Amino acid sequence: MAEGAKEIITQMIGEKIKIEVAAGTADNRLGTDALLIGQKVLEVFDGDGVLVIPDLGSAVMSSEMAIESLEEPARSATMMADSPFFEGAIAAAMEASFGKSIEEVKKAAENTRGMKKIA
Numbered sequence: 184m185a186e187g188a189k190e191i192i193t194q195m196i197g198e199k200i201k202i203e204v205a206a207g208t209a210d211n212r213l214g215t216d217a218l219l220i221g222q223k224v225l226e227v228f229d230g231d232g233v234l235v236i237p238d239l240g241s242a243v244m245s246s247e248m249a250i251e252s253l254e255e256p257a258r259s260a261t262m263m264a265d266s267p268f269f270e271g272a273i274a275a276a277m278e279a280s281f282g283k284s285i286e287e288v289k290k291a292a293e294n295t296r297g298m299k300k301i302a
Contacts (some may be wrong), residue, residue, distance in 0.1 A: 184238065188269055192276040199280040201227035205235075215242045220249035224261055232260040232285030234275055236292060238268040260285065264292035271295050 185206040192202060203223035208214045215237075224233050237246045243263070250261050262285060264271050271292035278291040 184268070188272045192273060195273070196276055196280040200276060201229070202276065203227050215245035217245040217248040217252065220246055221252055224249065224253060225257060228257045228260065230256070230260070232262065232288075233257070234279075234285060234288050234292065235261065235263045236266060236268060236272050236275065237263060262286075262289050264289050266292040266295050267298075270298060 185204040189202050189204055203226050205220040205223040206215070207219075208216050209219070220235065224235065227233055235246045235250070237243045246263050250258060250263065253261060264275060266274075274295050275288045275292040278288045283291070
């Protein structure tokens, strides 16, 4: 799911922003790995901030642990969005591609919660 979201976003906006996938465990099982999440955050961190969009379950807890383990300035510049995974990722990527602040990017992702798909 995460790889598919990244592929679609890249088709939509190109390489304007850095996106990394931190899905699965080190032994290729379903789940999350806080160390992998932290590593991926550092790979994309450029000083402007990083938005982590977890899907569900342990991803939230692993993301929180990953963020807490980061050193400054990456720790305070990394946020987590409480949004639907796919819709939030697309909205966040679009805003980030326009050069919006990390707070605006997070808000765009979270604004997808409750979004009506059918009128």
